[in-house]
Amino acid sequence: MNKKLLCSVFFIFTIAFCNLTHSQAQQEKQPLAQILLKLEEKYNVKFSYEPKTTDGILISPLYPELSLKQVITQLQLLTQLNFEILSKRFIVITPNKTKDSQNSIQHLEEVVVTNFLTKGISKTNNGTIEADKKAFEILPGLIEPDVLQIIQNLPGIISVDERISNINVRGGTNDQNLILHEGIRMYQSGHFFGLISAYNPYLSESITISKNGTSAKFGNAVSSTISIKNSDELEKTSNAGIGANLLSVDGFAKIKLTHKTELQLAARRSFTDILVSKTYDVYFDRIFRDSELNTASNSQLALDERFLFYDFNAKFLYDIDNTSKLRLNFLNIYNDLDYNQVYITSDNNIQETNSQLNQVSFGASANYSKRVNQKLHFSTELYYSNYDLDAKNNNISNNQSLEQENKVEDYGLRIDITNAVNPSLNVNLGYQFNEVGVTNLEDVTNPNFISLKKEIIRTHAFFGEVERYSKSKNTHLRLGARISYFGKLKELIIEPRFAFNQKLSDYFRLEILGELKSQTITQVIDLQQDFLGIEKRRWQLANDSNIPLIKSQQISAGLSYNQNNLLISLEGYYKNVANITAQSQGFQNQFQFVNDIGSYTVKGIDFLINKRINDFSTWLSYTFSENDYHFENLNNGNAFSNTIDLQHVANASLTYSKTNFKVGFGINWHSGRPYTTPSNLQDNLNNSIEYNQPNSSRLPSYFRTDVSAIYNFKLSKGIKADIGASIWNIFNQTNIINRYYSLNSDDSIIEINNRSLKLTPNLSFRVSF
Known part of the structure; x- marks a missing residue:
């Protein structure tokens, strides 16, 4: 078509x-x-x-x-x-x-902006942005409430390569985001190796995003905090739903067991290993086009791939009595790729190459909360998170096999005590312990080589916050600090945080946010061909030698005007992240095999104007930022542009929502990413490429238009259905999202361009009852 x-x-x-x-x-x-x-x-x-x-x-x-x-x-x-x-x-x-x-504990968090961009997205007085799936309606290009796609419509949040697994918040890398699912830290965020959110959108009911001024409860991430939660209240009756799109089928159920207990279940599985759709073809081409697997030549006789993904999520709710609750959660995410190629060799023999790539996450958590009295509230949470990435490549022609593994195990405990001193003052104190272990394996035959490394870091953290309102309710202030001790590093860090919100009039608000944060775990790239060149990043812990503890500082100030369904918001920010390694930045130029420790600094402005007229909502968001590296031993110590520096990002969208019909149309544009050009495309010295100044050139600008529509209707009494249709990149615009250079078999320089998704249609049908 x-x-x-x-x-x-x-x-x-x-x-x-x-x-x-x-x-x-x-x-x-x-x-x-x-x-x-x-x-x-x-x-x-x-x-x-609330x-x-x-x-x-x-x-x-x-x-x-x-x-x-x-x-x-x-x-x-x-x-x-x-x-x-x-x-x-x-x-x-x-x-x-x-x-x-x-509700005995006084919650001072208050929504100050409703319908932020669209219905179901709100902004609170402590700087966080909340998306409520129950009230959410539509965004351009989306027909399902994919939480990690939704947040990319917010100013200052974007994925430079369209992948869920590479969300950049105010110039930070994806591994610098803290992603929590029911309190479980997640090390995998996407299906289809990053193009689809790994979190089932029909059981996840709320998402909270903090770009700055993060609560002292949260640590070990220097960029943003993204918290995803399922419904936490018992339903009066059981309900369920099933649905499908052009990639997968899914279902969920909320089963009322007794008047005190409920079981929530959700499952999703792709059918891409059985039936291939146009959407699958586009996604497959995007992920594998420039990977190690895409090495087709005249000698290739056959190609066979089998790809599938699934996820499963369960939550058990138990209201023990009027003052205490127990919640148990379980999550499993799975991606699997089998890739076989058959070749004819120069001596007319047939050879086969077999490659496998598995990406698996498993998580569990238990939360118990108790209202001790009318003012005092206590909660404790245990969690376990496991991430495992395996790649196997059997090259028969070279009589060689390569096996790689990257594994993360993370478990922890958090204790919270909140005291409502009075209706305008809350005090929160707590303790958190967690242990993170990272294992890296590499096993090669012909020549035989094996490397197995495992590192562990244990962290003890105490945190405290004071949150209060003024008597007039016009001023809200939250002051907090987190004190962390990292056992292996023998380092003690104090991280103050604050959030200030002042109502200047009925229509104007001032917001000032600030924080210091740190992080012990990061993703690095040893070789661009690792893990078949698809998921080439591997998690690695800080140590006392070449990978230090990452530290950040950020401050922002914003002013908003909200009257007669018109919202205008302007926010400026400064962010510095120190102790990053060159390995974690994925350089594909003269620094690809060089390691050094440095920092990046981001200065930017986020602007948003949103107008709602009856059933229409339209908005324009724009971000201007400058993101520069500072490495002492790279580029002679001079600053140069960050690899993910997008200086101008703009989004214009229009949505229409009636009771049973919704449609969205959006335009996305941003300036091109930096890249490094060879000094001479024709010649190379010593079988290597000589480069110009790092990241001194820019790719062409990115442009994409999306559209989507959803229609809800009633099949029969108690049974509802909806049909959705969307087209991503409706004009099939060719966008180059990355450019680098390599040497081919005769040592001549070739230019490699990674392209974005082409025109991508999708359809969905859902039934709920």
């Missing part, structure tokens, strides 16, 4: 469903959170509440002729919640104390 036909089919689908009636759906009960979002737009007010306050509450849409005061009265009767009007614009929702004794 050519791209013009695909575009035509998509827009016919859009127009056909845009005019369908939805009066029946309007009469059905809807989640209270969705009702509140619509009321905020209609009456120009903002409801402030997300779990509205969990499980369904009501019918209210009559449009009601005044705001009548709406509040009716909501109080229907929900049994307390609605307190603080001003003409702000309304606080709290549980009825006689109905819910669990």
Whole structure:
């Protein structure tokens, strides 16, 4: 199917469903959170509440002729919640104390911007951004609530090569992000070797992103913190859903066992090992085009590949009594590739090359929480995380086999105590212990060589925070610090953090955030051909010789204006990350085989303007930044551009959301990445390439347009369905996302260009009941 036909089919689908009636759906009960979002737009007010306050509450849409005061009265009767009007614009929702004794602890975190970009994304007074899957509607190019794709629409967050496994937050590398799934630290984030999020989007209900001013509870990552959670409240009834797209099938279930227990299950499996779709072809071409496996020549007789992925997630909820809860979590992620090539040799013999690549993650956690009294809350959490990457390459023609393995084992304990001193002041104290072990194996035959290295670091950390509101509720401040002792390194680090939010008027807010952070584990690249050139990065721990403890410092200040569904936000930031190694930066120039210790510094501005008009939401985001390396022994000690430096990044999008129909259209543009050119493309000296100044050239600009649409309808009583369609890169734009140079068999220089995804269609169908 050519791209013009695909575009035509998509827009016919859009127009056909845009005019369908939805009066029946309007009469059905809807989640209270969705009702509140619509009321905020209609009456120009903002409801402030804990997300779990509205969990499980369904009501019918209210009559449009009601005044705001009548709406509040009716909501109080229907929900049994307390609605307190603080001003003409702000309304606080709290549980009825006689109905819910669990909320004794005062949570000072408050949403200050709702519908940040689109419905379901909010910003809080401590600088974090939260995405609620229940309220989330649509983003361009997405037909499923993929949490790691959603966050890339936020200013300052992008993947320079379109891969989930390479998310860059304000110039940081992906391994510098702390990704937590139900408290489990994850070392693998993608399926299809980075193109699809590894976290099932239909059980994951919320995601919290912190780019700066991170809570002192979190450590061991110098860039961002991304926390993914499933629903934590018992459902009143069981529910389930199944679905499929052009790559995989999936299902989930929330099973009410007793009035105190619930089991949540979700599973997903690709069918790419059985049936090949257009989407699979595009993804496969993107990942393997420039890898070691793509060495087709005239001597190749046959090629056979088998690829599959799956994930499984389970959560057990047990409300022991009115004051204590137990939560158990389990997660398994799996990628498998078998790749066989058959050749005819120069002497007319047939030879076969077999390659295998497995990527597996396993995680488990247990959390127990207890309300000791009306002010004191206690919780403890245990977790275990295991990541294993294996590659095997049997080259019969050279009578050689190569086996590589990178394994991470991480387990830990965290204890939290929170005291609500008064309604405006919270104090949090805690302790965290974790042990991380990393094993690297390399086994080669002909010549025989084996290398096995294992390193372990144990960390003890104490953390504390004070969070308070002013009496006027206009000022919010969180001050905290984390004190960590790294056993093997014999190093003690104190990391202060703060988040300050000041309401200047009903429409203006000032935000200032800052933090110091450290990190013991990083990803390095020994050779670009490692792990078949597909997942060439391997995890490695800091030591007292060539890989030091990474340290960062960051400060940012922002001003936002929010009135009449218009949001304008401007934020400037400065970020410095020290003690990085050249090996961790993936150089493909004169520094590819050189190691040194240095730093990078990022200075930037994030700008966002978002306007909502009835059922339409449109936004423009823009980031300007400069990201420079500083290595004492590289480039004569002079600064040079970071390999992932994108100086200009812009996104313009438009979404339309009605009760049962949603459509999104978006344009993504950014300036090109830096790369290094050879000084002479024709000649090379001593079988090596002579290069110009590092990262002194730029690739052409990147441009991509995406579109998506979702239609919800009712199959029968109690059974709902939705159909989704999307096209990524609808104009099939050729984008070069990386360029480097190599020598071919006759020692002449060749230019290699890594290209982005081509036009990528996808379809989905889901049923929930």
